[in-house]
Amino acid sequence: MATSTSIEILDLRHFPAAMLRPVLESEGEIWKQRLHWDYRTSARLLMQYLDNHMLPGYAAVLAEQVIGYVFCVYEETKAVIGDAFAMCGQPDSSPASSAHEIEEELLKHLLELLLNSPQVDRIESQLLVHPSGSHTALFRKAGFEIYRRLFMVQRLEGLWSPPLVDLPVELEIRPWRDEDLAPTARLISEAYRGHPDSLINDQYRSVHGSMRFLNNIVRYAGCGTFSAPVSHVIVHRSSREFVAVVLGSRVSPESGHITQVCVHPEYRRRGLARMMLSVAAFCFMRQGATEISLTVTEANAQAIDLYQAEGYSCSHSFDAAVWQRNRVG
Ligand SMILES: CC(C)(COP(=O)(O)OP(=O)(O)OC[C@H]1O[C@@H](n2cnc3c(N)ncnc32)[C@H](O)[C@@H]1OP(=O)(O)O)[C@@H](O)C(=O)NCCC(=O)NCCS
DSSP: OBOTTSOEEEEGGGSOHHHHHHHHHHHHHHHHHHHOOOTHHHHHHHHHHHHTTOOOEEEEEETTEEEEEEEEEEETTEEEEEEEEEOSOOTTOOGGGOHHHHHHHHHHHHHHHHHTOTTOOEEEEEOTTSOTTSSHHHHHHTTOEEEEEEEEEEEOTTOOSOOOOOOOTTEEEEEOOGGGHHHHHHHHHHHTTTOTHHHHOGGGGSHHHHHHHHHHHHTSOBTBEEEEEEEEEEEETTTOOEEEEEEEEESSSSEEEEEEEEEOGGGTTSSHHHHHHHHHHHHHHHTTOOEEEEEEETTOHHHHHHHHHTTOEEEEEEEEEEEEOOOOO
């Protein structure tokens, strides 16, 4: 499968983790510069999968060196494209072998594989580190819908006083506990009913899917290292149902990341989300973080209003891409 630049695109499962180390290190630099994110935790996880020869995807190989990769994971009949990245500045780089072109070649191979796999009904992708527009044309051409997403950042200077917690008597707020997964999954599937984010991530559409999303974030470091002291729930005192939740992870020594904030539809516009964000911010600050980031879909205007009012501003944007197979009959 040689390309015109004599770069070969080969099955990722043939390559041990050590061969991808330079690519992952080079990618880590970009995550650090662009998102203030320490990519090493994610890279370590990837390297375990690579060494087990379990990661479906492709490697771009030039002169026996891996210079790029793309991978996906399968969740039942869905494939999630986890990342696509190629190193800049190969020794003999020419305009025809730019990192962007190599990434496109890798993505083309993976899309061809997935679109021709009859058991794959849905493909989702959020290439967080790549600026919006980078690979949009390729995804659109393959029949994907594109949703622009924003990476927003709040600086934590000056947030020294504990936030004011003023709740109706029937509600209580407390930090996250291990047993909170199931009630939070119920809350997420209620909160995201008919929401733009459930078009992008179909896990939000069911309790089972929300449970998978939460397990990935809380137990498997799928989005930084989960922080139980930062994460909080608001619970109804008598029914014990969850009314609101904020989840936070550490993505580097200086940065915290809000991986989830949602409020039950019956309790909206009472300041609960604002309160949860201030509590999380205060806890991150106590841990020594100097900034917090989060991602939000551009179509989610209410959440963007909330974040801007809290002092977040957009520092980067990226695309979510979704493809759904149309079954006839
Ligand atoms: C976004 C969400 C968390 C807001 O929760 P909330 O508790 O209703 O928000 P708050 O009452 O704290 O609102 C704080 C501010 O956010 C903005 N805001 C929140 N909801 C809004 C709405 N429906 N319309 C316009 N502005 C809104 C306002 O600026 C509001 O301040 P104000 O009430 O003084 O005008 C909630 O609507 C929700 O759970 N949505 C579904 C899940 C979601 O989108 N999560 C964010 C994913 S990135």
